[in-house]
Amino acid sequence: MARNRILVVEDDEAISRIITKNLISTGYAAVPVYDGCKAAELVQMDADFDLALLDVMLPGMDGFALLAYMKHHGIPVIYLTAKSDIDSKLQGLRDGAEDYIVKPFEVLELLVRIEKVLERTGKMQQTLEIGDITINLMERSVRKNGAEILLKPMEFNLLVMLAKNKNIALSRERLLHGVWGVDYAGETRTVDVHVGQLRKKLGLTEKIKTISKMGYRLED
């Protein structure tokens, strides 16, 4: 399966490592670059990125300057910066960045924004794979070892959310909110019931881990 490739241009190695780690865990391919000039050079040679996360304050060439290179190669951009002042935010968006995240950011928020941008730009992978399970988002079908398994709509949605945040623990509240929606006045117990169904139907008892005090995590 071809995974979404994401270019991470961030000069602070610690932060770059966190981002890369989480991207790789959730099933993206992440390429870290620590310097603006190097990033520009890289996309000239290899423009096969689905998204670029750009820090604004970079050594070599700043994020705003890099945007032109990214646009030239049709790579959508999310800015990632400590500069929270409104001016740079506006400049970033006016110049055509897809989104803007202010440090310090939430890992989950970053993942959601990346997902939204990929969806919006039509670069989102239409199939997700976890082990021997293949999820087709277009067809809304699930196959295990090639054999289709029938899931109820909410079970399917739950599986997709878990698969999209592979290796990331999601709280019951977040799952409830993400799958059943804002207005759903149900209990977190609903999530447990549906997770039980998924485990049973797809044989994911081991792979959907219950994380104490957190929720569930789908691991591959």
Add this chain to the structure above:
Amino acid sequence: MKLWIKVSLVAVIMVAAAVSICNLFLLVGAGRSNLNYAINSTVSAQKTNAAYWMNAMAEEIKAETGAATARSLARYFVAQLADENIVLNAGTDSIYNATCIEPADYLPLAEGKRQYIIADVAGKSMLMVGSQIAIQGTIYSLYMMQDVTSIYADITEMAYRFSWISFAIMFIAGLVELLLVRKLLKPIKTLKENTSLIAAGVYDRRIRIAEQDEIGELAEDFNSMADAVERRVEELKEEAARRTLFMSALTHELKTPMTSIKGNAQTLLVTRMEEEEREQALMQIDADCTRVEKLSQKLMHLIVLKQSGEIALKEQKTSELFAMVEAACQTQLKNRGLSLTIRNQMDTLSMDLDLLCALLLNLIDNAGKASAPGQTIEILAASNVISVTDWGGGIPESALPQLTQPFYRVDKARSRKQGGIGLGLALAEEIARLHRARLAFESEVGKGTTVKVVFENEA
């Protein structure tokens, strides 16, 4: 009530009082002298007439002259005087009276005295002068009368005229005073307008008053006060701007470690990780915490230094200082493969040993970061300057003025990697200030940097 009204009123009242008193004196004086003149002339006329009449009578009247004859003679002689204002009586017998007044009713005469009276008779003021003349046993009373009504009328008329003049003078004086007072008080008005402006926040306004009087002096004082206020306000504004800048720099400075700490902590919480990765994340959190701690320590240090206006400086041997500096930076320099040479041509310096040592260590640390392994850092102390020189990368000229700004870094990425907080030179400058010294930077890209600590009061 406004000052100009008060002053004008007081002045007008003063003028009115002065004019009134003057008029009163003039009036009384003029009235009295006119009256005296009338009295004197009447008295002397009476005297002359009386003497003439008496002489004539004395010649003609003898002891044996009959009463009727005497009366006729008396009447004849009075008539001779041809004065209709003369009245002659003998007791109650009115011998001659061309007037319709009987003066005896008003002025009963005593013997041997000439008397006068001014009496109101039928709406007229009559002056009557009379004396008794005894001739052969008969006592005659000779009166002379003078109408003095006109004198009183004159005085009244004069009083009217004077009061009109007084009013005119008061009116003119009032007007003139009003104009004068307004002109005199105009600077106060100017002063007031300007003070209101300054009170409203227009601090660059100055008052221009040409007069060299008290108001002029007040304006001068006021201007110097406005100067002081303006200066102070400017200082406060600058201070506020510096603080805002400092705060935003600090916020930015805190965000990097915070992002890293938060990201690592969240990843640890939610993401599936290998043991090795977990350890790495924890170590990163630890390192970032250390960094924040270091930042807060340095910040505290800077704040304390900034707040202390003056510190106790002691005259101490510079050799002691350099020994301390050398001992403190030895390990660090060795790790970087650098060497330090100290050329001390100074004897003593009034200083705080620890703080000055910290300053030099900061400079050496910076020099060390700029230098490549194998290079030398040189400290030279001569006359009133201690300089730290390196032959490292140098600093671009455009960066020189900003070097001592908190959190300013010439090469941000490199400084972070080397563990720089961005407060070193800000601290160094504060320490220099406390030593009444200043920092001077000389640098050329690719050749190296010299930082001089110039002590101002050392010869």
